[in-house]
Amino acid sequence: KRVAGVLAHDMETGRIIEVRGRVVVNAAGVWSDDIESLAGERSPQVTASKGIHVVVPRDRIRADAGLITKTEKSVLFVIPFHDHWLIGTTDTPWTLGKAHPAASRADIEYLLGHLNSLLREPLGPGDITGVFAGLRPLVTGEAESTAKLSREHSITRPAPGLVSIAGGKYTTYRVMAEDVVNEATSHFAEPPPPTRTRDIPLHGAIGWQQSGSGPHAGHLRRRHGSDTAHIEALIAEEPVLGEPVVPDAPYLRAEVVWAATHEAALHLDDVLTRRTRISIEVPDRGIAAAPVVADLMAPVLGWDPATVARELEHYRARVAAERDSQEMPDDRTADAARMGAPDVRTAGNRRPSAGGE
Numbered sequence: 001k002r003v004a005g006v007l008a009h010d011m012e013t014g015r016i017i018e019v020r021g022r023v024v025v026n027a028a029g030v031w032s033d034d035i036e037s038l039a040g041e042r043s044p045q046v047t048a049s050k051g052i053h054v055v056v057p058r059d060r061i062r063a064d065a066g067l068i069t070k071t072e073k074s075v076l077f078v079i080p081f082h083d084h085w086l087i088g089t090t091d092t093p094w095t096l097g098k099a100h101p102a103a104s105r106a107d108i109e110y111l112l113g114h115l116n117s118l119l120r121e122p123l124g125p126g127d128i129t130g131v132f133a134g135l136r137p138l139v140t141g142e143a144e145s146t147a148k149l150s151r152e153h154s155i156t157r158p159a160p161g162l163v164s165i166a167g168g169k170y171t172t173y174r175v176m177a178e179d180v181v182n183e184a185t186s187h188f189a190e191p192p193p194p195t196r197t198r199d200i201p202l203h204g205a206i207g208w209q210q211s212g213s214g215p216h217a218g219h220l221r222r223r224h225g226s227d228t229a230h231i232e233a234l235i236a237e238e239p240v241l242g243e244p245v246v247p248d249a250p251y252l253r254a255e256v257v258w259a260a261t262h263e264a265a266l267h268l269d270d271v272l273t274r275r276t277r278i279s280i281e282v283p284d285r286g287i288a289a290a291p292v293v294a295d296l297m298a299p300v301l302g303w304d305p306a307t308v309a310r311e312l313e314h315y316r317a318r319v320a321a322e323r324d325s326q327e328m329p330d331d332r333t334a335d336a337a338r339m340g341a342p343d344v345r346t347a348g349n350r351r352p353s354a355g356g357e
């Protein structure tokens with residue numbers, strides 16, 4: 001028996017899509033073991049490690065440069081983050097729900113405690129505008145597998161037709177991609193041409209310095225590179241799009257439209273927490289911005305009033321659940337509080353319908 005493809009469940013529509021291939025690459029981060037278990041592999045390869053960050057306004061720490069130092073359990077860093085400081089991080093095992101790792105009060109106190117031992121004017125929870133948590137996929141048990149370790153990531157062949165990659169860093173993603181594609185295609189009768197990844201610029205990199213000329217060009221170039229001129233064209237057509245989404249964040253309304261038309265944003269939280277950082281840079285965590293963003297996304301995505309209301313309700317519930325979880329003393333109670341908010345991608349709860357593509 002060999003893995004011959006995947007049945008993908010579209011969480012937006014509920015459709016099942018069958019994709020066949022000579023080889024399947026499992027690059028599912030902390031979910032890697034779940035995918036391997038679908039192919040019958042049971043030995044765990046990946047351990048989830050939770051890391052949290054907090055964000056505080058720039059004026060709360062009087063410093064000209066960031067800092068990086070070691071703590072007994074992790075690294076403490078304070079990095080300039082536009083109008084804010086990004087402070088991290090923790091490093092603790094996480095065995096609860098993987099979709100929404102929660103930052104607890106203990107995590108926040110740990111970070112503030114270490115930071116305050118270095119500051120003349122200590123920070124308190126009231127200084128924090130945002131908190132976020134993520135899970136690092138750490139490679140644990142590669143001894144039994146046909147592991148091919150490349151410094152920080154591990155590539156295995158857990159079952160015929162299946163190649164897994166785990167570990168690694170954001171900063172090594174091209175090396176990771178190159179290694180896994182080379183491994184996946186190593187048994188092909190006709191190997192593909194050598195990778196060109198080293199020479200392919202990032203999207204928006206070519207000519208970004210010359211893109212755009214309007215009053216917002218500096219901000220837009222930093223965020224969108226050579227797409228700046230396209231976003232300025234939206235503003236030229238509809239000048240109100242040149243206004244900020246909310247007064248206390250630098251993002252323009254045109255960037256919301258652009259996120260929906262060109263950056264695959266499908267839900268409010270895609271814009272408020274991913275395409276922009278409003279949810280961690282504004283003290284109300286994006287509650288006031290949410291209806292403005294919804295009104296901008298609605299015509300692009302064809303949302304009716306009921307969909308707008310559902311999106312707003314989901315976003316508010318998410319913010320409330322995150323705030324609750326950050327008051328909880330430990331992981332278990334924080335996780336229970338965070339799970340109080342349902343996921344906006346509800347199609348996962350609907351009965352899937354078949355439809356090949």
Ligand SMILES: Cc1cc2nc3c(=O)[nH]c(=O)nc-3n(C[C@H](O)[C@H](O)[C@H](O)COP(=O)(O)OP(=O)(O)OC[C@H]3O[C@@H](n4cnc5c(N)ncnc54)[C@H](O)[C@@H]3O)c2cc1C
Nearest residue numbers: 027028029030031051052134135136167168169170171172
């Ligand atoms: C707090 C924190 C700080 C970090 N700091 C840094 C840093 O400063 N520098 C750095 O280089 N790295 C950093 N990292 C590490 C970096 O985030 C990860 O190592 C990197 O994201 C791993 O990439 P990946 O593609 O393997 O996994 P992921 O980025 O986790 O991607 C896996 C993807 O698979 C998808 N997926 C899973 N299961 C399924 C399924 N069944 N169907 C469809 N899709 C699925 C997931 O939705 C996800 O998008 C940090 C990580 C954390 C948590």
